[in-house]
Amino acid sequence: MTGHHTMRQTEEAIAERLGALNLDFEAMWAVSNIYRASSAIRNHLERTVLRDTGLTWTGFVVMWVVWIWGESETRHVAAEAGISKGTLTGVIKTLESYRHLRRSPHPTDRRRVMVALTATGERLMRELFPDFNRQEAFVVKELTGEQRRELAGSLRLVLEHLERA
Amino acid sequence: MTGHHTMRQTEEAIAERLGALNLDFEAMWAVSNIYRASSAIRNHLERTVLRDTGLTWTGFVVMWVVWIWGESETRHVAAEAGISKGTLTGVIKTLESYRHLRRSPHPTDRRRVMVALTATGERLMRELFPDFNRQEAFVVKELTGEQRRELAGSLRLVLEHLERA
DNA sequence: GTCATTATATTCGGTCCCGAACGATCGCCG
DNA sequence: CGGCGATCGTTCGGGACCGAATATAATGAC
Numbered sequence: 001m002t003g004h005h006t007m008r009q010t011e012e013a014i015a016e017r018l019g020a021l022n023l024d025f026e027a028m029w030a031v032s033n034i035y036r037a038s039s040a041i042r043n044h045l046e047r048t049v050l051r052d053t054g055l056t057w058t059g060f061v062v063m064w065v066v067w068i069w070g071e072s073e074t075r076h077v078a079a080e081a082g083i084s085k086g087t088l089t090g091v092i093k094t095l096e097s098y099r100h101l102r103r104s105p106h107p108t109d110r111r112r113v114m115v116a117l118t119a120t121g122e123r124l125m126r127e128l129f130p131d132f133n134r135q136e137a138f139v140v141k142e143l144t145g146e147q148r149r150e151l152a153g154s155l156r157l158v159l160e161h162l163e164r165a
Numbered sequence: 166m167t168g169h170h171t172m173r174q175t176e177e178a179i180a181e182r183l184g185a186l187n188l189d190f191e192a193m194w195a196v197s198n199i200y201r202a203s204s205a206i207r208n209h210l211e212r213t214v215l216r217d218t219g220l221t222w223t224g225f226v227v228m229w230v231v232w233i234w235g236e237s238e239t240r241h242v243a244a245e246a247g248i249s250k251g252t253l254t255g256v257i258k259t260l261e262s263y264r265h266l267r268r269s270p271h272p273t274d275r276r277r278v279m280v281a282l283t284a285t286g287e288r289l290m291r292e293l294f295p296d297f298n299r300q301e302a303f304v305v306k307e308l309t310g311e312q313r314r315e316l317a318g319s320l321r322l323v324l325e326h327l328e329r330a
Numbered sequence: 331g332t333c334a335t336t337a338t339a340t341t342c343g344g345t346c347c348c349g350a351a352c353g354a355t356c357g358c359c360g
Numbered sequence: 361c362g363g364c365g366a367t368c369g370t371t372c373g374g375g376a377c378c379g380a381a382t383a384t385a386a387t388g389a390c
Binding site for chain 1: 175178196198202207209233244247298305308313314315319320321322324327
């Protein structure tokens, strides 16, 4: 993620460059570390768990959402997966071509479209997710249980705050 | 980000769906909240600060890196920005067309390429970043100073752990 | 019942994104 | 000094990504 600079060097360069600008450095570090950690984690999980599955990160997230919630309307899947509905249309097209999920018409509203896992998709998630979770555990290996809970809790506050906004 | 489900509903659905699988839920919540928060923050900053600048998120990150570090070799910029060198080539092409940055040959190694901000790009960052930082502060508004520091610290541990891996 | 408003998924253009393949260049070792 | 393995940025193909425009369908007003 940070390439040939250490985090310490990065912090020093930033402090030097921005020292005169009267900024909220605590907020900056919290936010930029969320983004950096997220990228690093995504890269790690793509390279370890997803590598040989043919799934992209977003494809996996979409599968996960449909797995957890069961057959769902596309706009809910897009919202849960954190992507636009336009993007979801394309991702579903890809996942449909792999026979991992299927579309069906909404029973009463012909504008809407339902998405569900196929048996293949269901099996894939059942096999994949324990591996995925093992790598998640690896990612937070250096944190104590208390730190993990506080981390999740603080992020949840951020999320709820942004949802209200 | 989470659409029409509350986080609480999401947590319940996941616990119900995965209860039998013997997973590390603390790790799962920490990791998935990092990803969710990161997406939500990115969306928020794109919609507020970046909206009228013509910059994409990645374009802004690349500009930021070159701003902080000064004129740099492209492979360092790619690493700092967390994108592949192939992607960076395209992003630089876009930013060059806006006259926000420019390429120049490395003084001694003709394989390498240097990237620097133009005067326009420099001015843009100087004007943009205080706004950006104000929104960063808004994002973590619900956290205490102590929580912000612990959040940044925990994420830094995660990052350093993944860098070593 | 009709028409305007609203809500839905899809399409489209431009950008980002990765990894693999490529061509140019460099550094080293003989 | 010659060649060859390593390193660099670019290109390419396939996919993800957004927001605006579009087409279709449901809803509400009257």
